[in-house]
Amino acid sequence: MTTNSNSTAAAAASARPLTHNLGYPRIGEKRELKKATEAYWAGKLSRAELEQVGAELRRQNWETQRRAGIDLIPSGDFTFYDQVLDTTCLVGNVPPRFGWKLGGQVDLDTRFAIARGVRRSGSADEKGSECGCKNDEKGSSPATYASEMTKWFDTNYHYIVPEFRADTQFALSATKIFDEFSEALALGIRTKPVLTGPVSYLKLGKVQDSKNPGFNRFELLERLLPVYVQVLQKLAALGAEWVQLDEPIGALDLNDEERRALSTAYATLAAAAPQLKLLVATYFGPLRENLATYLALPVAALHIDATRGDSEEITRIVNELPADKALSLGLVDGRNIWKSDFAAQLPRLQDALAKLGTGRLLFAPSCSLQHVPVTLRNEQKLDAEFKGWLAYAEEKLSEVATLRDALAATGAPSPEIAAALAANAAAAESRRKSPRIHRPEVKARVAKIAPSDFDRSSPYPARRIAQRGGSGAAGRLDLPDFPTTSIGSFPQTPEIRAARLKHKRGELSTAEYEKFIEAETVACVRFQEEVGIDMLVHGEYERNDMVEYFGEQLDGFAFTEHGWVQSYGSRYVKPPIIFGDVARPKPMTVRWSSFAQSLTKRPMKGMLTGPVTVLQWSFVRDDQPRRDTTFEIAIALRDEVLDLEAAGIAAIQIDEPAFREGLPLRRADWAYYLDWAVNAFRLSAAGVRDDTQIHTHMCYSEFNDIIDSIAAMDADVITIETSRSNMELLGAFVDFKYPNEIGPGVYDIHSPRIPPVEEMVALMHKAAQVIPLENLWVNPDCGLKTRGWAEVRPALANMVEAARQIRAELGNK
Numbered sequence: 001m002t003t004n005s006n007s008t009a010a011a012a013a014s015a016r017p018l019t020h021n022l023g024y025p026r027i028g029e030k031r032e033l034k035k036a037t038e039a040y041w042a043g044k045l046s047r048a049e050l051e052q053v054g055a056e057l058r059r060q061n062w063e064t065q066r067r068a069g070i071d072l073i074p075s076g077d078f079t080f081y082d083q084v085l086d087t088t089c090l091v092g093n094v095p096p097r098f099g100w101k102l103g104g105q106v107d108l109d110t111r112f113a114i115a116r117g118v119r120r121s122g123s124a125d126e127k128g129s130e131c132g133c134k135n136d137e138k139g140s141s142p143a144t145y146a147s148e149m150t151k152w153f154d155t156n157y158h159y160i161v162p163e164f165r166a167d168t169q170f171a172l173s174a175t176k177i178f179d180e181f182s183e184a185l186a187l188g189i190r191t192k193p194v195l196t197g198p199v200s201y202l203k204l205g206k207v208q209d210s211k212n213p214g215f216n217r218f219e220l221l222e223r224l225l226p227v228y229v230q231v232l233q234k235l236a237a238l239g240a241e242w243v244q245l246d247e248p249i250g251a252l253d254l255n256d257e258e259r260r261a262l263s264t265a266y267a268t269l270a271a272a273a274p275q276l277k278l279l280v281a282t283y284f285g286p287l288r289e290n291l292a293t294y295l296a297l298p299v300a301a302l303h304i305d306a307t308r309g310d311s312e313e314i315t316r317i318v319n320e321l322p323a324d325k326a327l328s329l330g331l332v333d334g335r336n337i338w339k340s341d342f343a344a345q346l347p348r349l350q351d352a353l354a355k356l357g358t359g360r361l362l363f364a365p366s367c368s369l370q371h372v373p374v375t376l377r378n379e380q381k382l383d384a385e386f387k388g389w390l391a392y393a394e395e396k397l398s399e400v401a402t403l404r405d406a407l408a409a410t411g412a413p414s415p416e417i418a419a420a421l422a423a424n425a426a427a428a429e430s431r432r433k434s435p436r437i438h439r440p441e442v443k444a445r446v447a448k449i450a451p452s453d454f455d456r457s458s459p460y461p462a463r464r465i466a467q468r469g470g471s472g473a474a475g476r477l478d479l480p481d482f483p484t485t486s487i488g489s490f491p492q493t494p495e496i497r498a499a500r501l502k503h504k505r506g507e508l509s510t511a512e513y514e515k516f517i518e519a520e521t522v523a524c525v526r527f528q529e530e531v532g533i534d535m536l537v538h539g540e541y542e543r544n545d546m547v548e549y550f551g552e553q554l555d556g557f558a559f560t561e562h563g564w565v566q567s568y569g570s571r572y573v574k575p576p577i578i579f580g581d582v583a584r585p586k587p588m589t590v591r592w593s594s595f596a597q598s599l600t601k602r603p604m605k606g607m608l609t610g611p612v613t614v615l616q617w618s619f620v621r622d623d624q625p626r627r628d629t630t631f632e633i634a635i636a637l638r639d640e641v642l643d644l645e646a647a648g649i650a651a652i653q654i655d656e657p658a659f660r661e662g663l664p665l666r667r668a669d670w671a672y673y674l675d676w677a678v679n680a681f682r683l684s685a686a687g688v689r690d691d692t693q694i695h696t697h698m699c700y701s702e703f704n705d706i707i708d709s710i711a712a713m714d715a716d717v718i719t720i721e722t723s724r725s726n727m728e729l730l731g732a733f734v735d736f737k738y739p740n741e742i743g744p745g746v747y748d749i750h751s752p753r754i755p756p757v758e759e760m761v762a763l764m765h766k767a768a769q770v771i772p773l774e775n776l777w778v779n780p781d782c783g784l785k786t787r788g789w790a791e792v793r794p795a796l797a798n799m800v801e802a803a804r805q806i807r808a809e810l811g812n813k
């Protein structure tokens, strides 16, 4: 059996740095994992068949990485849902409400239950019923709601939030990490198992303990460490040589206690498993004031993100790294799809090599490759020049190996290496010089932005009168008190997705496809009228995704066929690629908004995705600041907003659900971001007349610390997600005295549950205590695209009834 530990020896012998990888996408190049998982949930695939798909994906991934020239290949990075959830199962931290008892093994169905909740038996678990935005799948029984889900750092990936209580106990409760190591070993690959580190695990979770709400979860470290010790010892016994522990919290603001927890944890772990080489990985940002702590951890190697670090810090690390430690340089960007620029990297690497020597240097991508698509091989439709600029996961691994080979070569490089370097330089040059990237007219428009372009003509109180009337005058919109509306999308049924696929394949003409979408839109408008909603939406049936759809219509964006990335569980996104200056060749949404408005006398809300969200959910260019790209998008959206207004649309929603996610990981960097992000939104919105109502929508909570910036966006109406937190979120809006109109969500769209009228009335009462009555709207938490009609019909009918009751009780008209 040839195992990869031989390559460790080989590397030492030939004195070249080791290559390794932190994690590989598990979804499969054709989304095999999604299809199998959803089939299993639907009862169409057996547990054994699902496990078989998993095993096959792991085998392929390991083989791919070996072929690419990676010495230390990860295991344990595969997961059927989420790697943090896998850690929860490993350490037996299953929340008590799932009825699992410490001492047993956590099986696959319990994993899925934690992630998705358990419904009352008998309710269909259909494909479209998963949560749409962020959170849990509260089943009909309160004992079985899912664990919360939240954003993984500043990515569009969501992890399952660990829950802690004062009485939480841990025990080794899953064999997955051992099984996968042995599985790979049987294939001749001695992998490097990957675990979420204990301190990040605690930091990224939250206390859910009604008896001890103020409990400090770091007190659990002592109880948690023995399980990690057991895991490490068992891995060592199975033959592991290296183990990777992810502690990405190094990129966050940490307090002294958290830093101490890192020191304590690794002192314990290193002492308990002296035969193992521990590699602690941090990524997504520089270490700053956490640097000394990480440098002092008693481990074999420290991995840092060299694509997001600052270069002075990296130089310091190279110079100050203790002699008993190796440095893993994450030099190939795991968060973007661009090819590396070797010429820019090699000098710095040569310097690191000269200082550290081959034995103390490892090469890797910056972070797990789960944030990029699998392989470029299947992209048939990208033109050769453009494709030549890109690297997905598989290609990034080859880059790591090439960089190592180029550096390890003594004397003249081999012809292969020389050719690889030349090809890389040619690609970089072609991209730098491409006329497709630079559009002087776009840059000229950005340069011409005037301070007044960020401001509406009048302040909100005057706009309010123009829009909704007041002081005896009628406004442009005839709305009752507590107007009802929805957030935009209606159910994206399998029929709609199937029709779009047929259209894409050329099996359905554009005329036929549009006729089909029109019919769906008509039905949606009729439904909203019948149920009695005041401000309508067209349903967004024509959209595959709220970002990809705009990417497909804007210049400067490319879209891919297979560029899927996991967003959460079995839900994936295909982020468009922003490669050049952004421009709008023609109106994007006017056709559908006008069509929908023509069907009804009620106001039809135009529906756009905001500049920050488009940026945040795309792969972005790395040759200009994010701010500049966002302003280009904002100008394109501004033109669209004005076209909608000219087409007679009286209310336009500009969604910014990723506004919070875009916030830098370090508080010290917030002010700069908030300044340009707010301005980008204002630029997109401010061109309209006073009587055109601008809405925005956000569905990721925790606005408390940025509420003043949200107010500064100056939307006339903001709809936000609040129902799950029982309106807790509104606290921020009260303390701050949010000046404009607000629709706090009263219907949790992440759940298949139909909210009863009384419940929504009660939520409105809560909101009415803290928000001026005349500012309140009634709406769901988010769009309805992931729900089914069977739930949406009665839920919206109940919502309208709730608004009627509130109006009768508290309203004037």
Ligand SMILES: Nc1nc2c(c(=O)[nH]1)N[C@@H](CNc1ccc(C(=O)N[C@@H](CCC(=O)N[C@@H](CCC(=O)N[C@@H](CCC(=O)O)C(=O)O)C(=O)O)C(=O)O)cc1)CN2
Binding pocket: 131, 132, 133, 134, 156, 492, 494, 497, 498, 500, 501, 543, 544, 545, 546, 547, 548, 567, 568, 570, 571, 572, 573, 574, 617, 786
């Ligand atoms: N970009 C983005 N990020 C976001 C969100 C979002 O809406 N968009 N919401 C938040 C939560 N994240 C989410 C991410 C994905 C989905 C989601 O529903 N994804 C769909 C894919 C959406 C899509 O692009 N659909 C395409 C392609 C659909 C498809 O798979 N078609 C089938 C065939 C159709 C069929 O028969 O089902 C195929 O190609 O094989 C379309 O509708 O055209 C999925 O994984 O199932 C929901 C929420 C945060 N981040």
Ligand code: MET
Binding pocket: 133, 487, 488, 489, 540, 546, 607, 655, 657, 697, 699, 782, 783, 784, 785
């Ligand atoms: C993730 S926010 C979604 C907003 C969008 N307008 C929708 O309703 O789907």
Ligand SMILES: [Zn+2]
Binding pocket: 133, 487, 657, 697, 698, 699, 781, 782, 783
């Ligand atoms: Zn939303």
